[in-house]
Amino acid sequence: MEKSIKVHVKDALQKLYNVDPDDLNIEIEKTREGFEGDFTLVVFPFLKYSKKAPEQTAKEIGAYLRSKMPEIASYNVIKGFLNLVMTQEYWIDKLNYLISTDFSFFKNTGKNIMIEFSSPNTNKPLHLGHIRNNLLGDSISRLIAETGNNVIKVNLINDRGIHICKSMLAWQKWKKDLNPENTGKKGDKLVGDFYVLFEKENKKQIQELIDQGLTKEEAENTPLMQETREMLRKWESNDPEIMKIWKMMNSWVYAGFEKTYSNLGITFDKIYYESQTYLLGKEIVEKGLEKGIFYREADNSVWIDLTNEGLDKKLLLRSDGTTVYMTQDLGTAVQRFQEFNPYLIIYVVGNEQEYHFKVLKKILEKLYPEYAERIFHLSYGMVELPEGKMKSREGKVVDADDLIEEMIQTATEIANENGKVNNLPEEEKSRILKIIALGALKYYILKVDPKKQIVFNPAESIDFAGNTGPFIQYTHARIYSILRKADEMKIKFKGKINSETEIVTKEINLISLLSEYESVVAKAAKNFDPGSIANYVYNLAKEFNQYYHDYTILKEQDPKVLQLRLMLCKQIAATIGKSMNLLGIEVPEIM
């Protein structure tokens, strides 16, 4: 509709003031709360054409639009704002249209879009920081898929390197009799404990060496670290004993991760392991050397000089010929472009790696310009505790599994007080409680702008009332309760709503919100911003709750109005469900 109004405004300006329509950029806004009208045109930008006062200009345009568009019931002018009031029929037709399209707004683009997220280390259990990453990655995948693209979700697991050897060494030295079966511990937690144990013992050794008079730097080369490095060398030369330990401990960790992912409802299309990709990129380095983009130092290490681009010199190959993170990432990127020809690769990675991705892009620009513009770093803010950063090696983290468990506890307590789920079979009850708990958690994380850092205070629990996931889920359950009762009462509500049906302002507001769904989703997908979906669905739920409070639905006597109300309810529930699904949040029918 806004489009149609825009076209007519263009005509109006052309006819009334002889404006060349090509230099016009017309914006139609929703009329602000507190003013009469549905759509608003700000006429200030057109005064230079009309050479008349704002009021006069607005009136002339208003009169023109009114004469050309039967959907406009009336208009009013306040200062430079032209407010248009649409007819009842317009809004009812709009609702009929929305019901008939069944959310099929987006055509298939045929584009492959790859999104990399999660990317955990195998020596640390998942914590709240990973949850933010996973939820952002999952929700953005859904948004991109919804808007007609083929999404390839990938996870690159960091399963090698010196830090992994630390956990392995701790197990081998001190905990060799432990495994997930005999401890009853999740495998990722167990391995995480080994890592913490290593750091603790290593710290002790450092202190001992300092006490013996070594400098801090010298002291860091502890016997334990020497053993660890020896282990890494053995790993790299495929030592059978070390490989066996490595594979065993990895399998423990993956089983643990899988449980957390499944709890969060997260899946991947492809999992990459760094142990299989870390040698990639060497050929690219050769190519860069040939082209003179990289250079070799006297000690044989390979670098790129980006000081002219406002960055620094960056290492690409160590003096011993081994690769670094950047080399690997170059290799995996090129491999992915060659394998999937993605239109875009999105990396969901924290803002602490902005520099890395800037450099990656620069290098690609020089070597593979056609790929460089197709990578995008979706940088998000860290999740911190009130006392600062979460530190896995010190055990100062908000553990993902524990947090989910706590949320389920809270949801259970609230439901026991006032929920409707208590009479349900135990299995169904716990399924719904989990949906609510995860709804609260996911919404809490996703509603804030990804760029902003989140300070999470474990002492203050995540809310279940107000602007929260459960509030929206509750609204959905309320609507379903009405629809169930309508069914019991044998009320039929199908087909088109009669355009003559009487409609109230609240209903118009709701239809107007429903009709924004398409543009909200399109924009959210374009900006990779799940938060705007969260805001939208919250406003919709809030508006519905007011309507629910002010009007009865099932007791409505006028059959036409009853049909309108039920159809509207159904469409609202569907839109809430769709929107929440884009956030990866399920909606219950009872709660």
Place this chain on the structure above:
RNA sequence: GGUCCAGUAGCUCAGUUGGAUAGAGCAACUGCCUUCUAAGCAGUAGGUCUCAGGUUCGAUUCCUGACUGGACUACCA
């Protein structure tokens, strides 16, 4: 030092190509459950949109400069 991000109510956050009276939730206080689910609804109170300039009919929004907080600036990943 340099680069990037953020700064809006006591707290957590919306507010996107500059538009009318800056909005929610939480916390506080007051009402509303014999009537479709009170995880709800209505109301009271709470603001120098960090500060100072600039651009213009108009700036929370754009520009410049400060201030505050965070991230990065590794032969770790």
